[in-house]
Amino acid sequence: MNQYNCTWVTEFLLLGLSDDPRTLLLLIMLFLWVYLSTVLGSLLLIYLILTDSQLHTPMYFFICNLSLADLGVSTVIVPQAVVHMLTRRNAISFIGCGAQIFLSIFSGATQCSLLAVMSYDRYLAICDPMHYSLIMTGRICAQLALGCWVCGIVASSVDTIFTLYLPYQGDNRIAHFFCDxxxxxxxxxxxxxxxxxxxxxxxxxxxxxxxxxxxxxxGFIIVTVIRMKTTSGRLKAFSTCGSHLLVVILFYGTLITAYMIPKSSREQMKRVAVFYGVINPMLNPLIYSLRNKDVMRAFRNAVNRRKS
Incomplete structure (x- = not known):
């Protein structure tokens, strides 16, 4: 027993979400369907934004970056989880576990920064429309997006270094379906x-x-919208912010629950992680496309170009 406790861990065992064969089959089907939907939805949204000139605006530029981050989170987590459930071999190397921690936090932290930048973009568009085009230039948008990705690298580096720097001996069973x-x-x-x-x-x-x-x-957006004299202006302003606000609520609600809760509540983390690591990346492209007339118009134009 003492010799076991002194053995350095070279791999971890992910205990996953369930040991029941029927539950595993349902999870495999769900994860595969969600992942394929995420990949197709994100790539389609990116394609439409890149090919349709009317979508070449700061808001859609940031949505394109957000879709890339969604793809990153989903690809780091879901395929490996599916493989583990299929093979029933849940081992992951120490280095592989560290890489998964780094890449998942990198993509997630980048999303956090992008959503904040997108709210600033909506603030300028609604509260200061006269100076919007002067402030949100292509160069500024590129710098803001780059800053978001750099924030992701910094956050993931700090978390990964402090986590992997610790000694791991003995127990190597992780009560989760990915390394966190x-x-x-x-x-x-x-x-x-x-x-x-x-x-x-x-x-x-x-x-x-x-x-x-x-x-x-x-807060500033709501005050500005309330002061608008026309109902059509209010509806237009709220429609441009509705999709973003919905994504913010879903994304931050689950992440704050997972990472800012007391240690005694962390048994619920893997259930919450299914939402922010698996489901949420699929929902974002749907929210930004189905609730957006410009994206739907671009999609119809793309279909018509394929037919002609």
Whole structure:
């Protein structure tokens, strides 16, 4: 037993979501359907934005980046989970686990930053339309998008380094269906206090700070919309913000539940992770397309071009 406890962990065992064969079959079908829908929906949205000149605006530029981040989150998590459920071999190497932590947090943190930038874009478009085109130039949009991806790299690097720097000996069973930093800390053999502080701090920076910016932006937007004299103007303003606000609520609601909750509640993390890591990336393209007349028009034009 002492020799086992002193053995350094070289791989982890992901316990997954269920051991029941029927439940696993349903999960495999669900995950495959959701992943294919995510890939097709995100790629279609990116294609429409790149090929339709009327979608070459700052808002759709950021939506294109968000779709790429959605693809990243889903691809890092779902295919491996499906393979593990099919083969019933749930082992993942130490390096592979670290790579999954880095890439999943990288994509997720980038999404957080992009949603904050998109709320700022909507704030300028509605509250300061006279100066919108002067402020949101192509160069500024590119810099903002690049900054979002850099924020993702920084956040994922901090979380991954502090998590993997700890010693792991003995128990290598992860009560999750993918490697996640907070869950992995529960298996560490050393003092996790510094790592927990670092992850919590990055959670505040990458989750609560963007949420605060979004709330402030929408506070100004609501005040501006209420002051509008025409009903048509109010409806148009709310329609341009509705999709973004819905994505924000779904995305941040699940992430804050997963990463900012007390340790005693983390048994629920894998259930919450199914939503933000599997379901949510599929919903984003649907929300931005089905609720958007410009995207639907671009889709019809693309279909008509294929027919002619």
């Amino acid at each position: 930093a907070p869950i992995l800390l529960t298996l560490a053999s050393g003092d996790t206090h510094k790592a927990e502080i670092a992850i919590f701090f990055m959670g505040v920076v990458i989750l609560l700070v963007p949420v605060s910016l979004i709330l402030v932006s929408y």
